[in-house]
Amino acid sequence: MTTGAWIAIAAVLAVLIVALVVGAVQYRRRQVSLTPKSEQPEALGEAKDRSGGYKSAGGFSFSEGATATAPPKPTPEPVEPKVVEKIPEPPVAERPPVEEKVAEPEVVEEPVAEEPVAEEKVAEEKVAEPEVVEEPVAEEKVAEPEVVEEPVAEPEVVEKPVTEKPVVEDTAPAVAEPEVAAPTAAAAPVLEEIAPTAGRLDRLRGRLARSQNAVGKSLLGLIGGGDLDDDAWEEIEDTLIIADLGSAVTDEVVGKLRTEIAAGTVRTEAEARAMLRKVLVEALHPEMDRSIRALPHDATPGVLLVVGVNGTGKTTSTGKLARVLVADGRRVLLGAADTFRAAAADQLQTWAERVGAEVVRGKEGADPAAIAFDSVSKGIETGVDVVIVDTAGRLHTKTGLMDELGKVKRVVEKRAEVDEVLLVLDATIGQNGLVQARVFAEVVDITGVVLTKLDGTAKGGIVFQVQHELGVPVKLVGLGEGADDLAPFEPEAFVDALLG
Numbered sequence: 001m002t003t004g005a006w007i008a009i010a011a012v013l014a015v016l017i018v019a020l021v022v023g024a025v026q027y028r029r030r031q032v033s034l035t036p037k038s039e040q041p042e043a044l045g046e047a048k049d050r051s052g053g054y055k056s057a058g059g060f061s062f063s064e065g066a067t068a069t070a071p072p073k074p075t076p077e078p079v080e081p082k083v084v085e086k087i088p089e090p091p092v093a094e095r096p097p098v099e100e101k102v103a104e105p106e107v108v109e110e111p112v113a114e115e116p117v118a119e120e121k122v123a124e125e126k127v128a129e130p131e132v133v134e135e136p137v138a139e140e141k142v143a144e145p146e147v148v149e150e151p152v153a154e155p156e157v158v159e160k161p162v163t164e165k166p167v168v169e170d171t172a173p174a175v176a177e178p179e180v181a182a183p184t185a186a187a188a189p190v191l192e193e194i195a196p197t198a199g200r201l202d203r204l205r206g207r208l209a210r211s212q213n214a215v216g217k218s219l220l221g222l223i224g225g226g227d228l229d230d231d232a233w234e235e236i237e238d239t240l241i242i243a244d245l246g247s248a249v250t251d252e253v254v255g256k257l258r259t260e261i262a263a264g265t266v267r268t269e270a271e272a273r274a275m276l277r278k279v280l281v282e283a284l285h286p287e288m289d290r291s292i293r294a295l296p297h298d299a300t301p302g303v304l305l306v307v308g309v310n311g312t313g314k315t316t317s318t319g320k321l322a323r324v325l326v327a328d329g330r331r332v333l334l335g336a337a338d339t340f341r342a343a344a345a346d347q348l349q350t351w352a353e354r355v356g357a358e359v360v361r362g363k364e365g366a367d368p369a370a371i372a373f374d375s376v377s378k379g380i381e382t383g384v385d386v387v388i389v390d391t392a393g394r395l396h397t398k399t400g401l402m403d404e405l406g407k408v409k410r411v412v413e414k415r416a417e418v419d420e421v422l423l424v425l426d427a428t429i430g431q432n433g434l435v436q437a438r439v440f441a442e443v444v445d446i447t448g449v450v451l452t453k454l455d456g457t458a459k460g461g462i463v464f465q466v467q468h469e470l471g472v473p474v475k476l477v478g479l480g481e482g483a484d485d486l487a488p489f490e491p492e493a494f495v496d497a498l499l500g
């Protein structure tokens with residue numbers, strides 16, 4: 001080979017070596033530049049912020065609790081022994097998926113996982129380790145069927161549990177059953193978009209108007225019709241009674257209307273309308289504080305108890321309220337203390353998952369007070385802004401209710417002050433709702449009322465009566481089965497809807 005040929009080969013080799021070196025350097029650079037990204041993916045940041053993106057402009061009014069209900073108690077450390085015993089022990093197996101932890105670092109699940117089935121431990125221990133989302137045990141199987149029926153309002157909800165809980169293999173030892181954890185572990189929670197909370201009552205007003213402004217129209221027709229004789233006044237009274245205002249409020253309203261008419265200030269239809277509006281708004285006591293005491297204070301979360309008879313819309317209203325709070329940027333924990341119906345906890349859990357709230361639940365039949373206690377304990381431990389406890393509302397006997405509900409409140413107060421006790425009433429049952437309200441009011445200090453199903457009745461007048469009877473404000477109204485069909489109650493807007 002000639003010298004020239006050698007030189008050519010050497011040159012080619014040199015070029016190859018240089019190319020290899022450059023290639024290696026670039027490859028390493030790429031590796032290095034990828035690392036930091038993988039360590040802090042932006043997506044994670046978003047997932048961690050459960051309420052990010054859901055900020056709302058307002059509409060609902062939240063405040064700090066403090067004075068309304070029973071004054072905070074000293075907080076004795078030891079938990080009631082009974083409570084402890086009933087607390088359902090979470091099977092270690094139920095651990096939530098890894099992604100969940102990523103999305104919600106504060107979530108309690110971690111500690112739970114490390115916990116053996118140490119039920120016999122001391123009370124305090126349990127208190128400190130609320131079992132998040134688990135309930136194996138045979139009883140659950142029995143309750144299975146209910147799960148299927150429950151998700152009336154949210155089809156997707158239903159599917160999860162159903163799919164994951166294949167009619168429980170009757171034989172296997174329930175305790176180890178993984179299906180129990182299914183709903184929790186059920187895939188990465190897809191946070192839903194929450195409808196703007198501002199101006200909700202206005203937006204939902206049509207639903208009220210549809211069913212109720214017949215009342216307003218008839219009143220306007222009578223009052224704006226000129227001279228009012230006794231028959232006309234009687235008809236006005238009947239209209240108000242039929243609309244469920246009750247005799248006391250009806251008397252009050254009619255009395256004021258008579259005074260106004262006698263003063264001769266009402267000469268036109270517009271004036272009649274303005275006068276009627278004023279009298280009805282006054283009867284709704286617009287001066288009452290309707291803010292929801294859900295904000296944290298004194299380093300503890302706001303604590304709300306939601307009470308009411310089963311079927312009135314307690315769980316649904318709890319879920320809707322959680323959505324509003326999350327939309328307001330709050331971290332929410334829901335306590336499924338309605339252990340009377342197996343599906344109720346699943347239902348609540350689904351509501352929570354849809355907005356990224358935490359849940360504390362126990363198995364069916366567990367002591368509601370224990371779950372309520374654990375919920376508040378966990379809420380304090382994880383530093384959430386508000387804990388909402390959905391209670392069971394069996395109304396078998398007044399005594400039973402007294403015992404159960406009274407105990408729930410007492411036990412919760414060992415950990416934190418109860419800021420708000422919301423009584424959920426179904427507007428469609430009219431007078432019966434009032435009877436229920438009286439019973440509950442005797443058991444716990446109701447601080448506010450949530451009137452549901454106002455979209456399905458022409459008897460919105462129950463609002464007047466409930467406030468008059470209980471002396472507490474209607475704070476929220478349910479206007480549909482949709483997840484965001486909950487609105488703050490505003491007397492003026494309500495009367496406007498009534499008058500059409």
Ligand SMILES: Nc1nc2c(ncn2[C@@H]2O[C@H](COP(=O)(O)OP(=O)(O)OP(=O)(O)O)[C@@H](O)[C@H]2O)c(=O)[nH]1
Pocket residue numbers: 152153308309310311312313314315316317338341344392393451452453454455456477478479480481485
């Ligand atoms: N139309 C209408 N339906 C409502 C409203 N609020 C709740 N509901 C429906 O009422 C039914 C009962 O609601 P739940 O929340 O399960 O009632 P609950 O009081 O928790 O009953 P339990 O879970 O048995 O304790 C469900 O079908 C809800 O969708 C409302 O404002 N309007």
